[in-house]
Amino acid sequence: MIKRSKTFKGGYIFQRYLSNPLDTLLEQGIPEKVIIPLAQGFGSEVKLLVKKGDKVSAGQIIGRDDENVSSPVHSSVFGTVEEIKRMNYFKRELEMVVIRADKTQKDYLRVEGFNPDWAKLRQEELEKILYLSGVTALDREGIPTRFKSSVIPPSGVENIIVHGVGSEPYNISLELLLNGKKILNLIDGLRILNTIMPGANMYLALNSRKQKLLEEINKIAVKYKWLKVVPLEPKYPQGYDEMLIPTLLNQRFPYGYSAANIGVVVLNIQAVLSVYEAVCEGKPLIERIIALCGPGLKEPLHVKARIGTPLGEIITPRLNEKLKSRIVLNSLMTGVKLNDLTLPISRTFSHLIAIPEGDKREFLAFMRPGLRQQSYSHTFASSLLPFFNKTADTNLHGEERPCISCSYCEEVCPVGIIPHLLSKYIKRNMIDETLMNYNIFNCIECGLCTFVCPSKIPLLQHLKEGKDKLTMQGCDHAQCILPYFDMKGIEEYRGVTKL
Amino acid sequence: MQLVKNILDSLHNASQKNKLLGMFKPVLNAIDGFFFGTPHVTSIPHIVDPLDIKRFMSFVIIALIPAVLGAIYAWGLRVIAVIIVSYLFGGLIEVAFAIARKKEVHEGFLVTGLIFPLILPPNVPLWVVAIGVMFGVLFGKEVFGGTGRNIFNPAIAGRIFLTIAFPQIMSVKWPLPFTSGLGGFVHYQNSVDAVTSATPLALFKTQMLLTPYTQLFFGQGTGCIGETFRIGLILGGLFLILLKIVDWRIPFAYLFSVAAFSFLGNQFLHTHFAPPLFQLLSGGLLLGAFFMATDPVTSPFTKQGRWIAGVSLGVLTVLIRGLSGYVEGVMFSILLLNVFGPLIDLLVLKVRYRKKIVTAQK
Ligand code: SF4
Numbered sequence: 001m002i003k004r005s006k007t008f009k010g011g012y013i014f015q016r017y018l019s020n021p022l023d024t025l026l027e028q029g030i031p032e033k034v035i036i037p038l039a040q041g042f043g044s045e046v047k048l049l050v051k052k053g054d055k056v057s058a059g060q061i062i063g064r065d066d067e068n069v070s071s072p073v074h075s076s077v078f079g080t081v082e083e084i085k086r087m088n089y090f091k092r093e094l095e096m097v098v099i100r101a102d103k104t105q106k107d108y109l110r111v112e113g114f115n116p117d118w119a120k121l122r123q124e125e126l127e128k129i130l131y132l133s134g135v136t137a138l139d140r141e142g143i144p145t146r147f148k149s150s151v152i153p154p155s156g157v158e159n160i161i162v163h164g165v166g167s168e169p170y171n172i173s174l175e176l177l178l179n180g181k182k183i184l185n186l187i188d189g190l191r192i193l194n195t196i197m198p199g200a201n202m203y204l205a206l207n208s209r210k211q212k213l214l215e216e217i218n219k220i221a222v223k224y225k226w227l228k229v230v231p232l233e234p235k236y237p238q239g240y241d242e243m244l245i246p247t248l249l250n251q252r253f254p255y256g257y258s259a260a261n262i263g264v265v266v267l268n269i270q271a272v273l274s275v276y277e278a279v280c281e282g283k284p285l286i287e288r289i290i291a292l293c294g295p296g297l298k299e300p301l302h303v304k305a306r307i308g309t310p311l312g313e314i315i316t317p318r319l320n321e322k323l324k325s326r327i328v329l330n331s332l333m334t335g336v337k338l339n340d341l342t343l344p345i346s347r348t349f350s351h352l353i354a355i356p357e358g359d360k361r362e363f364l365a366f367m368r369p370g371l372r373q374q375s376y377s378h379t380f381a382s383s384l385l386p387f388f389n390k391t392a393d394t395n396l397h398g399e400e401r402p403c404i405s406c407s408y409c410e411e412v413c414p415v416g417i418i419p420h421l422l423s424k425y426i427k428r429n430m431i432d433e434t435l436m437n438y439n440i441f442n443c444i445e446c447g448l449c450t451f452v453c454p455s456k457i458p459l460l461q462h463l464k465e466g467k468d469k470l471t472m473q474g475c476d477h478a479q480c481i482l483p484y485f486d487m488k489g490i491e492e493y494r495g496v497t498k499l
Numbered sequence: 500m501q502l503v504k505n506i507l508d509s510l511h512n513a514s515q516k517n518k519l520l521g522m523f524k525p526v527l528n529a530i531d532g533f534f535f536g537t538p539h540v541t542s543i544p545h546i547v548d549p550l551d552i553k554r555f556m557s558f559v560i561i562a563l564i565p566a567v568l569g570a571i572y573a574w575g576l577r578v579i580a581v582i583i584v585s586y587l588f589g590g591l592i593e594v595a596f597a598i599a600r601k602k603e604v605h606e607g608f609l610v611t612g613l614i615f616p617l618i619l620p621p622n623v624p625l626w627v628v629a630i631g632v633m634f635g636v637l638f639g640k641e642v643f644g645g646t647g648r649n650i651f652n653p654a655i656a657g658r659i660f661l662t663i664a665f666p667q668i669m670s671v672k673w674p675l676p677f678t679s680g681l682g683g684f685v686h687y688q689n690s691v692d693a694v695t696s697a698t699p700l701a702l703f704k705t706q707m708l709l710t711p712y713t714q715l716f717f718g719q720g721t722g723c724i725g726e727t728f729r730i731g732l733i734l735g736g737l738f739l740i741l742l743k744i745v746d747w748r749i750p751f752a753y754l755f756s757v758a759a760f761s762f763l764g765n766q767f768l769h770t771h772f773a774p775p776l777f778q779l780l781s782g783g784l785l786l787g788a789f790f791m792a793t794d795p796v797t798s799p800f801t802k803q804g805r806w807i808a809g810v811s812l813g814v815l816t817v818l819i820r821g822l823s824g825y826v827e828g829v830m831f832s833i834l835l836l837n838v839f840g841p842l843i844d845l846l847v848l849k850v851r852y853r854k855k856i857v858t859a860q861k
Pocket residue numbers: 412413414415416417419442443444445446447448449450459460463
């Protein structure tokens with residue numbers, strides 16, 4: 001049943017940006033060598049099973065740890081282990097396996113026990129396939145199985161939310177992920193998850209502006225009573241767990257903890273498709289579809305790349321050489337800037353965004369009509385003519401000024417806190433319980449407040465600073481959450497969304 | 500463009516060598532930023548809204564243009580002289596403080612400098628304008644630490660100061676406006692001895708006379724420079740609301756409560772309270788409601804606070820107009836609400852965040 005699209009208070013709907021990825025998918029092919037981090041996605045670092053000089057196959061498990069919360073890691077190519085080294089990978093010191101690839105072999109080993117007719121498999125077998133394929137490490141808290149792949153067991157799950165809302169400035173194309181037969185695969189993936197977690201309600205949340213897709217999916221979904229298809233406005237940050245849960249389940253979110261702690265599993269579309277591929281095709285998680293977007297590229301599109309492929313190999317040849325671009329991982333609002341392009345891609349990558357570095361000055365910048373400007377206010381011509389795609393660059397578009405209390409930041413804040421007030425307290429170094437009372441720990445760091453501020457105040461940065469200082473003084477977010485929630489999951493992992 | 504760049508570059512060099520000139524660095528930087536924008540880049544988030552304070556303030560000025568044109572038509576080219584004096588002397592104070600604080604010159608003054616002349620009587624002597632604007636910027640804003648920290652709206656502070664210091668000049672002689680032909684566009688000012696008349700509000704107060712509404716609407720009545728061309732003010736105000744530059748709550752609540760309370764007052768005490776439409780269209784109400792009560796810095800920032808402020812402004816204005824010795828109450832009400840704004844916010848926050856905790860414990 002399609003219901004009226006639900007939404008939340010605050011937030012901001014981004015109009016379409018220039019250079020959203022086209023619906024084409026290219027094969028990146030097998031790289032010269034791959035670098036495979038031993039912790040990818042949700043889970044702690046796994047124990048190495050190979051040594052230097054070993055021959056490995058694509059799909060072979062090269063790291064596994066059944067004691068701790070984790071999922072196995074595979075080699076993504078056929079080849080020889082060239083080196084094992086520890087290096088810094090996104091702020092974590094990790095063991096990395098460097099494998100020189102045999103470029104002629106494009107195949108991979110299937111996961112043991114897979115079956116195209118998955119209904120014949122028992123629940124335990126399904127869980128095992130998912131675990132062995134590494135799919136269980138996807139998304140913020142992984143997929144629960146009896147193999148310690150998440151912090152809660154499958155029986156502890158009350159709700160599953162699968163979403164493809166696409167509320168970010170740049171989004172992977174749903175039409176591409178779900179073209180042709182893939183819709184059926186998605187539904188099968190959902191049914192597999194339902195078999196593993198039979199007690200849970202399942203919500204499939206999709207972008208309410210993709211009517212065609214919604215109708216198609218709905219035609220199939222009506223057959224399943226446990227499945228609800230919900231259209232959602234693509235309002236940023238709707239795709240966050242913190243927003244999906246209040247909107248869909250009318251439940252409060254334990255800010256600072258993870259959805260799993262209240263018995264909810266949140267997955268995205270690509271993860272569910274991987275579930276299907278693992279169970280029915282025996283495909284281990286060795287490939288990702290990555291959306292390459294942004295005006296810094298010659299042509300925005302999607303590529304399918306083996307995990308461990310160095311970033312540079314994917315993106316450098318596709319960059320527009322005339323522009324100096326900044327490359328950002330996954331999200332323009334919250335993603336990290338990628339400076340070192342020798343780093344490999346991991347299971348968590350879904351978008352690579354290149355936008356021109358806006359360090360050039362513009363003559364009379366503030367007087368431009370702004371046909372292609374994305375603005376919260378309606379002071380640009382783009383408000384009258386919304387069908388022009390918007391440009392994106394990293395210029396600050398103005399000098400930092402004192403706060404004028406325009407309240408834009410309060411209006412957009414999705415969790416209803418008052419960023420400018422908190423920022424003033426923090427800047428005056430008034431760090432005490434008042435901040436906690438004003439719910440500073442509810443901030444989900446979506447960055448919208450900084451985005452809209454006409455005075456260009458880095459509010460998000462101030463808020464982070466404030467949280468850190470408060471924590472140092474012994475005020476913890478646990479104090480705001482634990483008394484009010486009945487938390488599930490393994491105690492020591494509580495509040496950890498990235499292991 | 501290249502020319503501006505060259506001039507600025509040479510000035511920059513000069514200011515680096517010469518100590519005295521170096522003091523004017525903030526001014527140079529302001530001009531530089533005005534023409535060329537910023538080279539700074541974002542951190543996280545990687546993209547930001549292109550709206551900045553310069554554009555924000557420019558739109559307030561654009562919204563005032565109809566009212567200014569109407570004022571020039573009604574009162575003659577002298578209005579331009581008044582505006583220039585206001586910008587010049589107010590700017591002086593602003594720059595002096597920027598230099599003393601070694602901070603940049605902020606854009607907020609561009610709006611103050613234009614609104615201030617609009618709330619003065621048409622034949623105000625230029626030296627009074629200079630004194631008023633300097634007082635307003637100095638004590639309304641700079642003593643609190645500059646833009647963003649001020650409690651009072653500087654234009655109103657200046658105006659109230661003048662009312663108290665020079666009551667004669669500020670309230671007695673009201674010239675008649677030009678009403679035909681090219682009017683003020685070709686005259687410096689209406690001849691000094693032209694018949695003067697009281698403002699519509701004063702006429703009501705003393706003689707219970709109601710000025711016709713069309714006269715009020717199209718700026719053919721007497722009054723302060725910028726407040727009489729009301730159709731222009733309404734258009735400007737709606738423009739700002741549509742662009743999200745000002746919040747609709749304050750003007751709406753303000754005007755609505757003026758209408759409601761003057762209706763009540765008029766029912767029971769029609770000798771003191773003028774009927775609603777007349778109240779809405781007379782005095783400085785529209786200018787105040789759309790352009791001054793909405794000044795984000797000095798009005799409450801919470802939504803509920805804005806409703807409270809709007810309604811209280813309306814009540815105060817009607818009461819002052821009806822029951823006090825003063826003819827007009829808009830400026831005083833806004834000044835008063837400027838004082839209580841932070842308190843209103845504090846109360847609203849108290850209520851809002853206490854409620855949260857109660858629901859959380861359930
Ligand atoms: S970053 Fe935090 S404070 Fe800012 S809008 Fe997002 S949730 Fe609100």
